[in-house]
Amino acid sequence: GDSVTQMEGPVTLSEEAFLTINCTYTATGYPSLFWYVQYPGEGLQLLLKATKADDKGSNKGFEATYRKETTSFHLEKGSVQVSDSAVYFCALSEGFQKLVFGTGTRLLVSP
Amino acid sequence: DTEVTQTPKHLVMGMTNKKSLKCEQHMGHRAMYWYKQKAKKPPELMFVYSYEKLSINESVPSRFSPECPNSSLLNLHLHALQPEDSALYLCASSGRGDSPYQETQYFGPGTRLLVL
Numbered sequence: 001g002d003s004v005t006q007m008e009g010p011v012t013l014s015e016e017a018f019l020t021i022n023c024t025y026t027a028t029g030y031p032s033l034f035w036y037v038q039y040p041g042e043g044l045q046l047l048l049k050a051t052k053a054d055d056k057g058s059n060k061g062f063e064a065t066y067r068k069e070t071t072s073f074h075l076e077k078g079s080v081q082v083s084d085s086a087v088y089f090c091a092l093s094e095g096f097q098k099l100v101f102g103t104g105t106r107l108l109v110s111p
Numbered sequence: 112d113t114e115v116t117q118t119p120k121h122l123v124m125g126m127t128n129k130k131s132l133k134c135e136q137h138m139g140h141r142a143m144y145w146y147k148q149k150a151k152k153p154p155e156l157m158f159v160y161s162y163e164k165l166s167i168n169e170s171v172p173s174r175f176s177p178e179c180p181n182s183s184l185l186n187l188h189l190h191a192l193q194p195e196d197s198a199l200y201l202c203a204s205s206g207r208g209d210s211p212y213q214e215t216q217y218f219g220p221g222t223r224l225l226v227l
Contacts (some may be wrong), residue, residue, distance in 0.1 A: 034215070043201050044118075044154065044218040089153055097142065097167055099216055101153035 002027045002107075004071075006102035013080055013109050021075040021105045023090035026081050031092040033057075033073040034099070038087045044085055047088070085109045115219035117202050121226045125207075126192060132222045134185040134202030143185040144216065145177060146201040154201055160185060192226045199223050 007022040025031065032051045047058030053068035062077045071092060075099040090102040115136045124130050134143065142161045146154035160179040172195075176188040185202055190199035199221045206214035 036218070041223075043199075043220040046215060046217060061195075067155060078207055087160075093216075097155075097159045097161070104151075104153055 001021045001032070001091060002094060002104035004090050004100055005090055006088075006105050009087075009104070009106040011107050012047070013107070015082055015111050017109075019075070019077040019084075019107065021088055021090075023073045023075065023102060025071050025073065025092050027071075027092055027094060029094050031094045033064070034066045034091045035062070035064055035073070035075050035091045036091060036101075038084070038089065038104075042062045042088065044068045046069060054076055063106070080107070080109045082111055096102075115204055115217055117200075117204055117219040117222050119222055119227065120220070121223050121225075123227065124192065126194075127225055129188070129190045129227045130165065131189065132187040132200055132202075132221055132224075133184055134187075134204075136204040136217075136219075137183055138217070139182075140217075141182060141207065142205045142214075143179065144203040144205075145185070145187050146203065146218075148199040148201055148221070150198075155227035158187075187222075192224075194226050197221075197226045198223055 005024050005040045034049045035046045035047040038044050048059045050057040052057045052064035056065045062076045064073050087104045087106050091099045093099050118133045145157040146205045148154040157171045163179045174191050178186040200221040201221045203216040203218045
C-alpha cells in the first residue's frame with residue numbers, strides 16, 4: 001500500500017539556518033503530495049502542495065518539488081525563524097478519500 | 112477563506128458521560144472527515160462523509176457515532192468512552208467538485224478531549 005517516510009526528528013537549528021526535511025513516498029499511481037504544519041496546541045495547516053511531477057509548491061518561504069524519479073518531496077527553507085518551530089507532516093493522496101501521513105518531523109529553532 | 116471551525120476547544124468527560132463534538136465549514140466543501148491524533152503521532156482517519164453520506168468508517172468503536180446533519184456541519188457523538196480515547200480530535204473538509212475527496216483537505220483547530 002501507499003506509504004510516506006520522513007526523517008526522524010527533532011531537527012534542531014539556529015535562527016537563519018537552512019532547513020531540509022526529507023520525505024519519500026511509495027504509491028501505486030500518481031499521488032498529490034502535501035506538507036502540513038502543526039504548531040504547538042493547534043490543528044494542521046496546509047503549508048504547500050504539488051499535484052504532478054516537477055511541480056514546485058511554495059508558501060511562507062518554504063518550498064518542495066515533486067520528484068517522481070526519486071519519489072521524493074523534500075521540504076526546504078533558506079532561513080528559518082523561531083516561529084517556524086512546529087511539527088511538519090508530509091502526506092500523499094491518491095484521491096481515494098484518504099490522506100497517508102508520514103510520522104512527522106519536529107523542528108526546533110533557537111534564537 | 113479556508114476555515115474549518117470546531118467546538119469545543121477542550122472537553123473533559125467521565126466514562127459514563129455523553130458529549131458531542133461539532134465541526135463547521137462554509138467553503139461549500141462536500142466531503143468532511145474526522146481524525147483522531149494521539150501525542151507525537153500523525154492523525155488517524157476515523158470517518159469520511161461525502162455528500163452528507165457516510166462513505167468510510169475505519170472500524171471505529173460504536174462509542175463514537177458520527178452525524179452529518181447538512182453539508183456544512185459534522186458532529187461526533189461520544190458515549191461511554193475509555194481513558195485511551197483521550198486525544199486531539201480533528202475535523203477536515205475538502206472539495207467543491209464532482210469528486211470532493213480528490214481535493215485538498217483543510218483541517219480545523221481540533222478538540223482536545225480528556226476522558227477520566
